[in-house]
Structure formats: C-alpha cells, structure tokens
Amino acid sequence: MTLNIGVIGAGRIGKVHAENLATRVPGTAVGAIADVVLGSAQEVAARLHIPKVTADYREILRDPAIQAVAICSATDTHSQIIIEAAQAGKHIFCEKPIDFNLDRIDQALAAVEKAGVKLQIGFNRRFDANYARVRQAIASHEIGELHILHIISRDPGPPPVSYIKVSGGIFLDMSIHDFDMARFLTGSDAVEVYTVAGVKVDPAIGEAGDVDTAFVVMQFANGATVTIDNSRKAVYGYDQRVEAFGSAGAIATDNLYPNAAIISTAESIRRDLPLNFFMDRYTQSYEAEIRAFVEAVTQNKPIPVSGQDGRVPVVMGLAARKSHLEKRPVKLSEIG
Numbered sequence: 001m002t003l004n005i006g007v008i009g010a011g012r013i014g015k016v017h018a019e020n021l022a023t024r025v026p027g028t029a030v031g032a033i034a035d036v037v038l039g040s041a042q043e044v045a046a047r048l049h050i051p052k053v054t055a056d057y058r059e060i061l062r063d064p065a066i067q068a069v070a071i072c073s074a075t076d077t078h079s080q081i082i083i084e085a086a087q088a089g090k091h092i093f094c095e096k097p098i099d100f101n102l103d104r105i106d107q108a109l110a111a112v113e114k115a116g117v118k119l120q121i122g123f124n125r126r127f128d129a130n131y132a133r134v135r136q137a138i139a140s141h142e143i144g145e146l147h148i149l150h151i152i153s154r155d156p157g158p159p160p161v162s163y164i165k166v167s168g169g170i171f172l173d174m175s176i177h178d179f180d181m182a183r184f185l186t187g188s189d190a191v192e193v194y195t196v197a198g199v200k201v202d203p204a205i206g207e208a209g210d211v212d213t214a215f216v217v218m219q220f221a222n223g224a225t226v227t228i229d230n231s232r233k234a235v236y237g238y239d240q241r242v243e244a245f246g247s248a249g250a251i252a253t254d255n256l257y258p259n260a261a262i263i264s265t266a267e268s269i270r271r272d273l274p275l276n277f278f279m280d281r282y283t284q285s286y287e288a289e290i291r292a293f294v295e296a297v298t299q300n301k302p303i304p305v306s307g308q309d310g311r312v313p314v315v316m317g318l319a320a321r322k323s324h325l326e327k328r329p330v331k332l333s334e335i336g
C-alpha cells in the first residue's frame with residue numbers, strides 16, 4: 001500500500017519532510033501541499049512534482065485520497081490542525097511542539113484518541129545515530145548507573161525576532177528538543193527544574209520578552225542529574241553534544257563535521273567548523289523519523305514518539321520558564 005500524505009506548511013521544515021517523503025521514503029507519496037503563502041507551496045510542489053497545491057489545509061483534510069498529514073506549519077496552528085485532521089480520520093505526523101498551552105494539547109490528544117488515528121511528534125534527534133548510541137550505553141548499563149547527563153545545544157545564530165515572537169520562547173522552541181533528549185537518554189522523567197537564564201546575544205530578543213542564553217539543571221526520578229546548556233549563538237556553528245557519566249564510565253558525542261581533515265601547522269592543529277545548522281546536522285534523523293512514521297502507519301507498528309512524548313517536554317519547558325521568572329527550583333508537579 002502506498003501512503004498518500006498531505007504536507008501542511010512549506011517553510012524550512014516542511015520542505016525537508018516533503019522532500020524526504022517524495023524522494024527517499026519507500027511506500028509513500030506526497031499527494032498535496034498547503035501553505036497560507038501559496039507561492040511557498042507552489043515552489044515545493046513544482047520541484048517535487050506534487051499534484052495538488054492549496055492555501056487552505058482543509059482542502060487536504062477533505063480529500064479522501066489522502067490518508068495522512070505532516071503538520072509543518074507555525075506552532076500556533078498545530079493543535080487546531082491536529083484536532084481537525086483526527087476528525088477527518090487522517091494519521092498525523094506533527095512537528096514539535098504540539099502547542100504552548102497544556103489544555104489545547106490535551107484537547108488535541110483527546111481528538112486523536114477518539115478518532116483512533118496514529119500521531120507522531122517530530123522529535124527527530126531520537127533518530128540521530130550518535131544519541132541512539134548514548135541511549136544504548138545508558139540502557140544497557142555499559143557506563144554503569146547513570147549519575148550525570150550534560151546536554152549542550154547551541155544554535156549558530158538566532159532566528160529573526162519575528163520568529164522569536166511567535167516561537168513560545170527559548171524553552172518551548174529550542175530547549176524543548178533537549179528536554180525530550182533528556183527523557184529519551186535517561187529513560188526517566190524530570191522531578192524538579194532550576195533555570196538560570198538571560199540575554200547575552202541580542203537585546204532585541206530581550207525586548208521581545210525572551211532570553212537567548214539558558215542553563216537548566218534537573219533532578220530526574222531515576223536519581224540522575226541532567227543539565228542543559230543553551231545559547232542562540234555559537235560563533236563556531238551548531239554545537240550539539242552530550243556527555244553521560246556513570247558509575248562505570250562515560251560516553252560522549254562530538255559535533256558532526258563536513259570533513260575529517262586535521263590541519264597541522266607550526267602555530268596550531270585545527271579543523272573546519274562543524275556542520276552549520278539543523279538542516280545539515282540532522283539530515284539523517286529527519287529521514288529516519290518520517291520513515292518510522294510511514295512504517296508505523298502502513299505496517300500498523302507502534303508510533304516511536306507518542307502524543308504523550310510531545311506533551312511532557314512542554315510541561316518541562318513551562319517549569320523551566322517558571323523557574324527562570326521566579327528564580328527558584330520548580331517541581332514538575334506544580335505545572336500539571
């Protein structure tokens with residue numbers, strides 16, 4: 001069976017998913033693409049030979065030939081589109097985060113449950129080969145009992161302030177990947193969160209009501225301490241590393257580089273900068289996650305990143321933000 005998917009949102013990430021679905025993932029086809037900016041959808045459709053283009057995603061939901069949707073539009077549209085897609089009986093892949101608001105997330109998850117469709121959330125980093133190896137080392141006790149997990153996650157540069165304003169803020173937009181990574185790697189859940197954060201990169205981000213530099217310390221239920229180190233700007237490029245430390249050793253991952261060359265001179269030994277941003281660094285994981293979604297639907301396998309997996313990092317993000325604003329440790333149970 002060929003799974004006919006409609007892509008909703010033809011921006012940065014919509015293009016990635018549309019291209020993977022149209023050209024790399026077997027057993028699927030992109031039957032339609034929607035974007036409120038019709039020209040964006042038309043450009044992608046022309047390049048990937050997608051037969052149907054619309055500015056109104058509801059046209060995709062009404063199309064009986066489409067069995068699933070990939071929601072790649074702006075975050076503030078996700079929960080509403082999930083509800084409507086579920087009611088239309090479509091299986092759903094949705095980009096992170098589901099929503100900024102827990103009530104709306106719960107309404108969306110209830111609609112999915114009621115319709116009996118599958119929902120996968122776009123936490124692509126779980127499908128990255130480096131992090132999968134760290135998970136394996138922790139789960140198999142290769143490094144003994146996990147004591148400390150450090151997650152370093154720094155972007156090469158901030159997005160436009162217009163994006164920051166609708167992003168939900170650094171904790172729900174950027175750190176959310178790291179909250180999910182913390183759950184995925186530890187196999188456990190956070191109990192308490194403490195955040196120290198500020199504006200170091202661009203005052204305009206502060207004027208928009210957000211921060212651009214954050215450090216989050218979390219106590220996990222399994223006893224591990226987890227730290228997340230975020231910056232919106234690392235001058236040397238995308239910095240994505242983790243180190244797990246346990247009673248019997250440690251495991252660390254490096255950044256990915258465009259080449260493995262080392263240049264040695266009389267002054268220094270150096271190498272080129274890491275792959276610059278998520279489109280290059282996480283290419284393999286985007287393909288793997290959407291492939292897993294297609295397989296889950298067509299072969300009726302369990303979904304690897306569930307709606308609940310989408311909800312919990314939002315709770316963690318809200319707790320981290322509250323901790324920053326109130327300058328105190330916050331228990332996850334305070335958020336709900």
Ligand SMILES: NC(=O)c1ccc[n+]([C@@H]2O[C@H](COP(=O)([O-])OP(=O)(O)OC[C@H]3O[C@@H](n4cnc5c(N)ncnc54)[C@H](O)[C@@H]3O)[C@@H](O)[C@H]2O)c1
Pocket residue numbers: 008009010011012013014034035036037040055057072073074075077095096097122123124173278
């Ligand atoms: N998993 C990841 O690594 C990752 C990376 C980037 C973005 N994202 C997430 O993906 C989503 C989109 O981010 P982006 O960077 O692609 O943003 P973007 O601004 O580049 O693209 C969003 C697109 O959605 C369109 N859109 C907005 N409302 C719409 C609607 N009602 N119907 C149809 N189209 C609509 C916009 O016109 C735009 O083209 C966000 O939720 C973001 O958090 C995830």
